[in-house]
Amino acid sequence: MATTLTPGVEAPVTLATTVELLTVPSSVRTLVIWESDVGVYVVTGAADAAALPSTGRRHVGTVTAGSPIEIDISAYGAVGLAGTGSGTARVEVR
Numbered sequence: 001m002a003t004t005l006t007p008g009v010e011a012p013v014t015l016a017t018t019v020e021l022l023t024v025p026s027s028v029r030t031l032v033i034w035e036s037d038v039g040v041y042v043v044t045g046a047a048d049a050a051a052l053p054s055t056g057r058r059h060v061g062t063v064t065a066g067s068p069i070e071i072d073i074s075a076y077g078a079v080g081l082a083g084t085g086s087g088t089a090r091v092e093v094r
Contacts, residue, residue, distance in 0.1 A: 010034060010092045015083030019043050022079045022093070029074040030094040035065040038087030044076040057082075063089065 002021040003013050007028055013020055015038055022031070033040060042058040060069050073079045073093075081089060 005091065005093045007093050010090055013081055013089050013091050015040065015081060015085075015087045015089055017082060017085065019080040019082045022081065022091075024073075024079070024093045028093040029072060031071045031073045031079065032092040032094065033060065033063045033069045033071070033081075034090040034092065035068070036063045036083070036087060036089035038062060039084035040089055041082040041084075042071060043080040043082060044073065044078065059084075 002023050003011070004023040005011055005028075007025060013022070015036065031042070039062050040060050042060060044058075058071075060071075063069055081091070083089075
């Protein structure tokens with residue numbers, strides 16, 4: 001699956017233990033995870049995009065409202081999110 005994100009606009013992303021690819025303009029440099037109700041994996045790189053989250057994927061945990069996480073994604077050709085289970089994350093790209 002894929003979720004299209006518009007720069008500067010918060011949007012929900014449905015999380016599962018499989019990877020949800022994020023479709024973003026090439027000018028995007030930062031992913032902001034505002035909050036989530038399950039632990040979040042950030043999966044980067046085209047080869048990783050189809051893989052399940054596991055050892056070596058960045059696990060940012062459950063993101064609490066008021067304590068967002070900003071991640072520089074400018075170096076990656078593909079970015080996706082997965083969860084430790086089923087849930088939702090509010091994200092924004094800049």
